[in-house]
Amino acid sequence: MSKRAKPGAAAADWVPELTETIARYIVDPDDIMNYLDALEPTKTLGDLHHLLHLLQKHGTSKDIWPRLRITPPLVNEVRLLKAVVKFFSHIELATTGDVSWLCLAPATTMHLTAFPTIAEDSTAWYNELTRLPITHITWKYFDDEDRSALVNALPRLPQLKGLTIEFENTIAPFLEFISTSTLHELHLGQHLFAGTDGPSGSSHDYKLMNLTKWIRTQSARTLTFPLADLRWCTPGAVQAFLDALSQSTTLTTFVGHRFSLSALQRCTIRWPWSLEALYIDNVFMNDADDAAIVEAFLHHSNLKQLEFNQPEFSSDCFRSFLDRLPPSLERLTLRNAGLSDQEMQILAKLLPTMAIVKLNLSENSFEDPGVYSLAEVLDKTSIEELCLDGNNFSEAAGVALIESTKSKPRVFISLRDCGFDEDEKEKLAALVRRQGVRLDLAD
Structure with a gap:
């Protein structure tokens, strides 16, 4: 009579390299925890043993797997982090602290969402980060020293492909960098054009012209833009920006916050044929003129995904809006x-x-x-x-x-x-x- 195999008996013959390779293909945080728990008795975890300890100690596995989010509780776990960073292809640095030990593979993507504390030297902190493969940055601070240090460091981040600016009252220095950068994704928060931080007499147009230059000359793929801020710019600068959008061959996603038909009534807008996804909030179609603007840029498009958040339709406009949706949608x-x-x-x-x-x-x-x-x-x-x-x-x-x-x-x-x-x-x-x-x- 044959004996029933013990749980984990087959896995006991695995080598750590096989266990580690399989782990990289597990996406769900609960599944990775169950996988590591089940294999721990087999002594085949290798460095995954440190990952299991990290998950057990901090409890919130979704913040650790599959994207490693380095937070204040984690940043001091240097020994464990050194052993496990090789298992991650995506890392978020969400806290300050000494990360000079951090050594990542070139293919790793890194998202920076932290900024220096008052006690830290901003220039030194950002200089240290230039050796890391930072691919995305989210900025929502407005300290003059930090801003200057970050702007100076940006050209020394060759792998940077995405920049999100959530809050900033001095945006011109960022747009000057963006205009000649190789960024693929740019997300701008609201009210960024309200300040007068550009050259005297043309600050709003100056900022929009730098953004227009980026769209025209670089491989812009995703843009989030506060459309209502166009009211701060002259019609000529606005039309040049809209023309750059319509002529792009790489833009696939556009997110428009605070959509303002009044800012577009004297302009012509057509979405590029490359655009696949359009997200807009606060579209108000209350009369024939409003509907005509929206219908025109929808009908002549190749959109596959359209999202309107908090739109407003009159009864007559809703039917005509549906009639003009592109057949590709x-x-x-x-x-x-x-x-x-x-x-x-x-x-x-x-x-x-x-x-x-x-x-x-x-x-x-x-x-x-x-x-x-x-x-x-x-x-x-x-x-x-x-x-x-x-x-x-x-x-x-x-x-x-x-x-x-x-x-x-x-x-x-x-x-x-x-x-x-x-x-x-x-x-x-x-x-x-x-x-x-x-x-x-x-x-």
Whole structure:
């Protein structure tokens, strides 16, 4: 009679190199913890033993794996960090402190989100960082000394590809660097153009011209920009900026904060054919002039993903907006748009003619009739993921929606925060188990 193998017996024959190689392909924080726990008795962990100790000691595995986030509690764990940094391809430096020991492989990406403390010399701190493969920086400070030290260090970061400036009242020095940099991603926070930190008499245009130069001459791929700040610039500078956007062959993602139609009424805007994803908040289409601007730049595009957050549509504008969506569009988000049951009927009639695969209508105003409109056409659409989070409708409407997916058994539906009580959630969960539909009901 053969003996049953003991748990971990096969793994006992592994060498640490194999255990370490497999670990690099595990993404989920809980899975890596279970993997290391299971293999610890086999004595095959090698340096992964230090990673297990790090995870056990600090508890929040999601902050350590798969991206290592060096925080104040971790920065002093020099011995452990030295042993485990080789397992990470992405590292975030989120605290100050001595990191002179840090030695990373060239392929490692490093995101800097910290800045020097008052007790540290800013120039020395940033000079030390220039030897690291920093690929992304998030800046949200406004101390003059720190700003100057960072701006001076930026040209000495050859692997830098992404820069986020969340808060800054003196942005001109950054834009001067950006204009000739090889950055691929640039994310600018709000109100950055309100200050007068450029050359006297033309500060706002000067800042926009540097940004325009970066778009024209470099491989800009992602840009986040506070569109309302265009009102500080002259029409000529604004049009030059918009022309640079429309002529780009590399830009794939644009995020526009505080969208201002008034800043664009005297200008022409067309999105480049390379643009695949457009995210804009506060789009207000209340009359024909507003609608014409938005429809023009949507219709002549190759967008695959469009997200409007807190848009405002008049009844007439909503139908014309949908009619002008590009046929290439696969993902559509209209979050917190105030969509009514009547507007849901309009959308439902058009959905079967669209190529929409993922539809997000969270936090709107429609109720049961709007959901029933969707249920009537869902099986005739291309939709694979539907998000209705934060809407208020009944269990019966939820049932109708789920039952409409009989011919689409692998569709995913999210109904978070829709006001269902626990009994209603259980009934809906039982229904989806029979249907084979994937459903998220968590609050």
